[in-house]
Amino acid sequence: MxxxxxxxxxxxxxxxxxxxARDEFKGTAEVYLDANENPFGKYNRYPDxxxxxxxxxxxxxxxxxxxxxxxxxxxxxxxxxxxxxxxxxxxxxxxxxxxxxxxxxxxxxxxxxxxxxxxxxxxxxxxxxxxxxxxxxxxxxxxxxxxxxxxxxxxxxxxxxxxxxxxxxxxxxxxxxxxxxxxxxxxxxxxxxxxxxxxxxxxxxxxxxxxxxxxxxxxxxxxxxxxxxxxxxxxxxxxxxxxxxxxxxNLTQFEIEKNIILKEREKLITELQKNSFVTKIFPTETNFILIEVNNANQLYKELVAKKIVTRNRNSLVNNCLRITVGSPEENQKLINTLITLQEI
Structure with a gap:
């Protein structure tokens, strides 16, 4: 048990x-002379x-x-x-x-x-x-x-x-x-x-x-x-x-931003499925996508050369890259770059 x-x-x-000092005193005082703080400034007091x-x-x-x-x-x-x-x-x-x-x-x-x-x-x-x-x-x-x-x-x-x-x-x-x-x-x-x-x-x-x-x-x-x-x-x-x-x-704005990421995630998955480099896309409940590719080390380097950084997870999951879902513009740049690399 x-x-x-x-x-x-x-x-x-x-x-x-x-x-x-703040542990020993509870409540609000008019004068704080307990913690050797500088009396001047906006952030001169220790945090709660x-x-x-x-x-x-x-x-x-x-x-x-x-x-x-x-x-x-x-x-x-x-x-x-x-x-x-x-x-x-x-x-x-x-x-x-x-x-x-x-x-x-x-x-x-x-x-x-x-x-x-x-x-x-x-x-x-x-x-x-x-x-x-x-x-x-x-x-x-x-x-x-x-x-x-x-x-x-x-x-x-x-x-x-x-x-x-x-x-x-x-x-x-x-x-x-x-x-x-x-x-x-x-x-x-x-x-x-x-x-x-x-x-x-x-x-x-x-x-x-x-x-x-x-x-x-x-x-x-x-x-x-x-x-x-x-x-x-x-x-x-x-x-x-x-x-x-x-x-x-502002929880409403939080939900708006989260939903944009979720929609972009589905869009990115759809586009990645069309790519000849990609051999498998793993199910995800996050803001990233794990993909299996023909050669993770090579593709990672080629993307870096195009100034796009993903996470090479080949050492953890064979031939896999982890791709964070970015902004619509960032995701589109990744998609366009992968299309270009396919044509080489």
Whole structure:
């Protein structure tokens, strides 16, 4: 049976978090002389360490309580802090599925945690039979599931994820960076049902704020308390929080922009199907398309020579390029360039 206390590192359980000046005072004052700030300027004050304005807005939109939300410096911070909370360096392990997002590897290496990688099946779904022994290992503390998955573009079967949540005594992190482009329902609605679930989302993709670097974790309040305990005191700047709040004020515009991307995705798929270079187009529920081509390395270089950059994923999925859905003008330039290359 899952027990949060049993999988949190002892040093984290005993950790006394840094208490900032803003943590110690609640409310609004007329004079702030507590944090050694410069009294002049627009951004002279430290940001809210718990980003309560942003959490309040997200609570309304996502139907999660404020104490079930963690705001991170990008979703990469959500990933990194999970390793620091749950995995003893040089001892514990984490698990993910291949091919998938490369930052799981990087964060595991930085934290000196072995990352086990299970190969997905040919349809990019989880092989539960091969996974089963790892679900029963005491030293496997974290399990990452990217859904929709990067770079494959597909969602992982909900029933398989639920099986893992019910049968794994560690933490399951579902990375939903691309969920806004998907027809599937977010697992945020399940955090009350699974004490070992963390759902990670980001404002870098559908929300168009990659330069702002804000990610979010949704989980039960006990896990969120651990995140707040471990994070740096002022991990998200005032500028970044303001940028996200401004975007959240206009949900209608967000839907308009997202729908343009989805329409362009279908148009791009239709045009790619006509191309002799393309041997397969994989189903996608994201803002990118994974395509199999005759020679991925060669086509990638030819596109770069035409000043079009795609992502060569040949090392992860044989002879595949990952193409982000751009603006209508960018997509048309790609289509025209591929036609030109076919004629050479």
């Amino acid at each position: 899952f027990s949060l206390k049993n999988i949190v590192r002892p040093t984290i359980q005993q950790l006394k978090p840094y208490s900032s 360490p718990l980003q309560l304005s942003l959490k309040t807005k997200l609570s309304e939109i996502k139907k999660a309580s404020i104490n079930q939300i963690f705001i991170g410096n990008g979703s990469d911070e959500v990933i990194d802090i999970a390793f620091r909370i749950f995995c003893e360096p040089g001892k514990d392990k984490a698990l993910t599925f291949s091919p998938t997002y490369g930052m799981y590897d990087v964060s595991a290496a930085i934290n000196n945690v072995e990352l086990i990688k299970q190969h997905l099946l040919s349809d990019f779904q989880i092989n539960l039979n091969q996974l089963q022994p790892y679900l029963e290992m005491d030293d496997v503390k974290l399990l990452f599931i990217c859904s929709p998955n990067n770079p494959t573009g597909n969602c992982i079967n909900k029933e398989d994820i639920e099986y893992i949540l019910n049968n794994f005594n560690g933490i399951v992190i579902i990375d939903e960076a691309y969920i806004d482009f998907s027809t599937k329902v977010s697992f945020i609605s399940e955090i009350e049902n699974y004490p070992n679930l963390i759902v990670s989302q980001t404002f870098s993709k559908a929300w168009g704020l990659a330069g702002v670097r804000v990610g979010v974790a949704y989980a039960n309040k006990e896990i969120i308390n651990l995140y707040n305990k471990v994070k740096p005191p002022y991990n998200v700047s005032t500028l970044n929080e303001e940028a996200v709040l401004k975007k959240l004020e």
